[in-house]
Every structure is written in structure tokens, then in C-alpha cells.
Amino acid sequence: MFKHVASRPVQRRTVLKAGLALGAMQVASPFVVKALADEPVKIGLNDPLTGTYAQLGKNEQIGCQLAVDEINKKGGILGRKVELISEDSTSSDTGVAVQKGHKLIDRDKVNFLLGNVNSAMAVALGDLASQAGVLHIVTGGHTDAVTGTDCHWNVFRVCNTTRMETEAVGKTLIDKYGKKWYFITPDYAFGHTLQQGFEATLKKYSGTEVGASLTPLGATDYSSYLIKAQAANPNVIIFLTAGQDAVNSLKQAVQFGLNKKYHIAGAQQELEVLEGLPPSARIGTWVFEWYWKQPNVPHIKEFVADIRKRNGGKVPTARHWFGYVSVWTCAHAAAGTKSLDGHKMAKFLQNWKLPPEIALMPNEPFYRKGDNQLMPTLYVGHAQEHGKDDPEDLFVVDQEVKGVDAALPVAETGCKMKWPA
């Protein structure tokens, strides 16, 4: 499909324009010798490659690189080769992430900025990109603010908001497991907004919050929080921890046998976490943002096979998909507008639907007009030790929820989009 768009005759005009621009530049500055058409289109990825989130960032990078290679095989963006420039933002030092953002925008002059796994970094980079007018796609930072109170016209997001995740799973938990919940919440924006989302669910169905523990990012010992949870005697213990924190907290909860007394559940869960848990701790009700085993979805087999080749033989996770979708979105935005102008491309992406070979999920996901948030399908289900005939199958999808049904209406997200004149 992309190929089709790129090879339309209108492209000649772009080439002509580029030629004109080049001519003008050469008059203005004798130092520019390189033809613009030889200059690659640059996509900058600012993601953690070291520290706690190293694996998530690495997987997004693999997904991005796959998309870049595919695009180059099909003739690049606007006839120009595409280059992915990755910078390690570290997992926790936002100063470094901002510095690397400056580097990508000011020095490398990237045409697109992607990232970040860390929500705080995603927000900071969004501010930076909007000052520079560069199209920015947030790959995997979930806090609501990115497409809510801190939204920008040029900042799009592929992964879900935390609110969408809690909405998707909330009712199931109430109906199936009970109305008394205890929260284990990591003490940063991601955790806070998840808990607020679930509290809204509780209010709606008149459930009760019997308690909550705020745990620091990177906590190693969860015993004292779990003691408190046990004392509160809930129906469900909600684990909102992510990444390494999720591994530590779930591992300890299972060692303490809490899963035998209470239901264990949460919102976002990732394949990376389940893979890192000992089999006995792969339990609970969760939301997946993408899953590799969807027998009826077209193109997914090829994607799984391609990622396996780059991922040490392992199946893709939602993170690979985030990276893949982000880069392809850039390519389509450029092809659809025949330009690399951030403003035009952002306009183009309003309500733009992902074509099936990228979407790799049912229900035609699209970037919602008004808050630039992708409306994908969410997968509610439960973790399992391993599949009956497939040791890599760690999650069972019980229900698919449409993104638009899970997301707050644009008016309630807090996003007041200001477009430049």
C-alpha cells in the first residue's frame, strides 16, 4: 500500500521542489555540496538502552529497525533512504534524555523524533519537539498527560493511555472477583494515573478501595507492603507495578502465597515481565496492548517471523509493535503529504487509520483527532505458566476491547490542542 502511494506521478513535483530548494541553497551557501536527495531521511529514537527499562527500549528499537529496513526495501521515504539514529536516554536520568533530544534535533536535524519508554522523558521530549516543530511519536510512555494535559499538536502516541487500560479491565474485575480492592502502586505518574483510573471504576460500580501502598520505583523488597495488603483483606490486590518492579512484586506475592487467598490483577502487563517471572508466578488478570498469537489477524505471521530473526529467536512483544508502528506512521505521513513538514504531516495524521499490514490487530486502529492518541484494540486476559502446546504462549486473551470504548472522550482528557498559526 505504501509502495503504491509513493510511486504516484505527483511525486515528481516534490522532486522538482527539492531541486529548486537545493539550487537556492547552493546559491546561498557554497558549502552545501551534497544533493538533498542523497541526504537520508532521519528518524531519531530516544529510548533507554541501559538501566531498568533497557529491555523495553531495546525491543522498541528492534521494531523500529525492522520497519526502517522494510521501508528502504520499498524505496525509502519520498525516494530518500531512511536512517534510524538511536540514542540511549538511560532509564532514569531525564537530564540525559533531554540532552540527547537536543542532540537529535539540533545537531542531527532529524525529521522525526521517537520515544520514550519512560513517561517523564516522553513528556519532556514532547515539549522539546513541539518547540522545534518536529513530528514526535511517543512509542511507549503511558502516562495520560502525553495526550492529555501536556498534549501538543505534533506529539502522537502509539501505546495506550493508562486510563484506557484501566477502563478496559475494570468492569471484568468487579464482576468476576469482587468490589474490595487494594492497590500496590508505583510512586510515579504512570502508577498514579493508573490508580486514579481504577478509582473511577470503583466509584462507578460502588466498589471500595480498602487501601493502597505507594512503592518507590526500583523497590526490591515488597514484603512490608504486602503485609499491609493482607491486613486490609481485599478481594483483589491490584498490582500497578511495571517492568522490574512488576517482577519483584509478583514474585514475592506468589512466594507469600497471596495468590491463593486473593485474586491478583492489574492493568498493563507485558510479555517481557511474564518471561522474566518463574512459571509459578505467571498469574493474574491483565491488559495486553498487543499479542503475537492472534490466529485470525492478517500479516501477523510474517511480522512474528521477521522479529524472531532479529530478537534471538523470541516472539515479538507489544514493544516491538510500538516501534514498528511508529516508524511506519512516519513513512505514511510523509508519503501522504509528500513532504517532511511537521505541521502538514500532523494534520494528515488526524483520524488516520493504520493499514492492516501495520495494524496487526482487529478494529482498524487510528490516531484520534483532538488528542493524537492511537485508538488500538486492548486485550484483556490472564497470564498462564505456558500454553498447552506452545511454551512461548504466556497469555490468554479473554476479551478484546476497542480503544474508542476504553478512552475518555477528547473533551475529558484535559487536552487543549493549540495549533501554530
Place this chain on the structure above:
Amino acid sequence: MKDGPQDYPKYVGAAVIWLALLSMPFWINRVGGYTQLGTEVLVMALAATALNFLLGFTGVLSFGHAAYFGLGVYGAGLTIKYLLPSTLAGMAVGVLTAVVAAAIIGLLIVHLRGIYFAMVTIAFGQVFYFIAFRWNNVTGGDDGLSNWSRQPIDFGFARLDILHSPVTFYYFVLFFFAVAVAIMAALLRSPFGRTLLAIRENERRTRFLGVPVDRHIWLSWLISCTFVGLAGTLYALLNNFADPHTLYWEQSGVFVIMAVLGGMRSFWGPLIGAAIYVVLQDYVSTMTQNWMSFIGLFFVLVVLFFPRGVLGIIRRKVVP
């Protein structure tokens, strides 16, 4: 201590350094850098020079200076975000916060020496880290403090737009760097500075001469922390962000390696060290994901082979 011909290389060196710093925005892009990188070098150089006031010229090792750096960061950020959208007010509050904290903690620890002093400074620094990290409502916790930015400065007759022009901001930072460095240099040339050197060389003998050693160390600690706090405020303005990581003990280690790398017995050593470290890290972390190994190896090599630092080696060659 009259200046003589033996001091000429020193003047030439200083002239070269100032010339390079003043002209940096004009050449840094040509050599593959970018203005923000130059500004970061300046900020880190100020922090490392301030640390070295204590380490190199008083002989006291602090491994907890990130705390006062971070207090500067948060002081500036919180002020601009919540109290008063003024860059200079933010800086003033940031520096003041660092000074007050340093004065109090200094009193508690100033009688400790050597490795014990280093450990205690680390541990006290961690208190501030955890306050910033866990006091979510005020500091933003792990998410940091965002949604604020440095403000253009209005002098009435002229307006300095440090927000939108990175080059203007670079010179803004350079101005504070120059003032701070000048004050530290003047202090080191004063009798007070000479006493500090005496403490470094032989504390016991200095004490027998009737010098109140603890009070001198306390003052040196306070001066050092003040300028580290100033560097912190500038760092906050550079990123328009406050981040608990700036208070973490690893950041203290980075300041120390900068000082050692450049040469902690030389006044300009920390500047050279900061420049090498910042540029190297920026470069290596783009080249490879395993940059931590390279930086770690670099630390090891510096300790094993260049304990006197770059300037230490040069000086030995120039002035045998």
C-alpha cells in the same frame, strides 16, 4: 609568592582557555558538537571546579556533592514553577538552599576525615535524593519537575532572551562561570586559601600553629557547596527540568572523576576533565550501547595510569 617568568605558561594557558570558551558557539557545530553540549560542559566544569576547591586545595574528599547540586536544581525549578517566574530569583533560591543545607550538615561532619568523611557525605546526600524522589506532591518524585522553563531576563533597558536562543543562554552561563571561577581563584590566592593548602599538606602541623582547622574546612566545604549549588541552578535552567537523578550519589562520583581526570592540583584541571568526560560520554553513548563499560574502563585507566590528571602530566613536562 610573586609572579615570575616561571608563571608565564600559566597565563598563556588561561588565555587559551578563555579564548576557547568565548568563541565556543562559533566552532562547536563545525566539530560535530552542538551548543547545548558546550553549555553542559560549562555547567559541569563549574561543579567540578567547585568540588575541587575542597578536594584539590583543602585535601578533603566529598562523595556527596550531587546533593547540593541537586538542591540548586530543585530550588531553581520549584521557585520558577510555583513562586516567581523569574530566572534570577530561581537561581538565588537554589543557591541559598544549597548553602543552608551545606552549612548545617557541614557542622555535623566537619570533624570526620578521610574515607569516613567520604562515606558520610554520600549517605547524607542520599537523604536529599530520597526526599526529592518520594515527596511526590512537591517535587514530582521520579517524574521530575516539568512544565516550567527559564525566563527571559528584563533589565529595563535591554532584554536577554535566554529562553529561545541557546547561544545567548551559553553566554549567560559563561558569565556566571567566569564570576564563580574568579571568586574561587581570588580566595585561593588569599591568606585563607594558603591556610587551606597548609591543611591539605599537613593538617596536624597546621593545627599546632593555632589554626582552627575544623572551621577552615567547614568554610571551604561551604564555599565549595555554594558554587556546586550555583552549577545546579544553571543545570536546571539548561534542561528546563528538575530530576531526582541529579541528587544521586553516582552524580557525585562523576564530579570527582572530572576533577581527577583533569588534574586536581591544577585550578583549570576540573574544566579540562569536565570537557573530556562530557564529550566522551556523549560520543561513546551514541556509538555503542555498551557505553557503561567504556566509561567504567576509562575510570579504571585514569586511576591506574593518570592519577595526576591531564594537567598534572602537562605541568610536569613543561616545568620539570
Place this chain on the structure above:
Amino acid sequence: MTQLILYNVFNGLIVGAFYALMALGLSLILNLSGVINFAHGGFLAVGAYLAFALIPYLGFWGALVISPLLTALFGLVIERLLIRRLYGRDPLYSLLLTFGLAFMLEDGTRFIWGPQTLPFSIPDSLSSPLSSSFFFLTGYRLFMVLLVTAAVIALFLILSYTRLGVRIRAGTLDLETVSVLGVNVRILRSLNFGLGIYLAGLAGVLAAGMLGLQPTIGSDLIMPSFVAIIIGGLGSLPGTLVGGLLIGVASGVVTVWFPSASEAMIYVMMGLVLLVRPRGLFGEEGRF
């Protein structure tokens, strides 16, 4: 409420035992050689990953025995190549070198085993809780406390009754005299370093059973160990032990009322100790 506090005191002792294991290794090296080993957390990670690699061949119990020994061996090599050059120099250099070493160890484990969290299983016999009301007292944690107790007793027996131990203690007090008396100080320091790293490796295997196995597994555990040493007093191993247990209990109890202060609490405690008794609870007068 009283029950909740009691639980947390008890739980704090378990957590504290783990800190103590790590801190004792640090303390041994610091006392004899004056080296603060920032890379201790890195060695802990090495021990954990080695155990992970050995389990398929030796099982958990085999790995528990062999992995710390291999870690200690690795520590001896590092000591011979790098740490030895630091003895007698300004503590500044040992801080920086081990700091760099910590970076390299973290990145090295990431390079070899990848950034992903690895599933580390413990034997079923250890993983279940012993009683339903004291649910936090699992077989594994009880085992951990027993092992720490055994390790501590063994350590103190070694230090009190073997020649090596007596020399280490003597060296801690006055290295020069020990050297004059004909003891090979180099070998003494090497063995002492190896012993400290052995404890780090042991702590690593135990940690991998509780926590997710990731390259950063050791980096957050080093600071509480520091505090344990300072509270207990430099130069005193029993002090380190008590310091570890104290901070475990303190942070556990604070969690009941004021969870977000539980980490800062241990540093506040350290500040108080320094104010009232600058040499630490069991530290010797005038040593530092």
C-alpha cells in the same frame, strides 16, 4: 495495629539479615584494606548470574555452593589485577576505581546475559509460606536467615580461631606490626578480599531467588549496606551486623505509618547516630 507492627519488626529482621550479609563483606574489605568497594553490588550480580548459569547443571543447591566460590575466585583475579594497586593510596582512588568497576560489571552482565529479566526459580520445598498468618515467613526467607546466621557464625569462628582470621583481625588493628612480624600482607589482603566477595556472591544467589534477575540487581543494595556499616561503626563487624538488622527493622516499622519515608529513614537514623556517637554504635574510639 500491634500485630501489624510486630509483623514488620519480624519482617525487618529478615530484610536486615540480607543487608547485613552484604555489609559484612564490604566491612571486611574496608577494615583491612581501606578500600570502599562500590563494585560490591556488581559482584553480587555476578554471583546471581553465575548461579543462574549453573542451575541447569548443578541444581539450586549445587549452584548455591559453587557460585559464591566462583565469584570469590573472580574477585581474587580482580584484586590481583586492579585493587592491589590501590593499597596505601588516597581512598579517593579506590572509590573511583571500584565505581568504574561497578559500571563495567553491570554492563558486562548485560552484555553476556542480555537486558531482559531472567526467570530464576527456587526449589518448591522452599517457596511456600510456613503458616498462613505469618505468611511472610516463607521457607525461602527462613532458609535465608539461617544461612546468614550460619555464615556470620562461621565468619566469626574463622576470625577468632584460624590463623588467617587472627591475622586479619590483627591487620585491621595495626597492619604495619603484622607485616614486621613476618606475615605476608599481600596474600592476607587478597584472601580477605576474596572472603568479602564470597559473601557478596552468596548474597547474590539469595537475592536472585527473591528479586528479578537483572543486571541492575545489585546497584540498589549497596547504599543500605553503607549505612549499616556507618551505624554499626567502622572497624567493627558485630557493629555492621547490628547496623544491618537495625535499618531493616526501622524501615519496616516506618512503612506502617509513613511509607514514603521508609528509605530516607535509614539515613536519618545514621545522622542521629553520628550526632550522638560519631564513631558509630560499636566503633572504636579514635580510629577514624
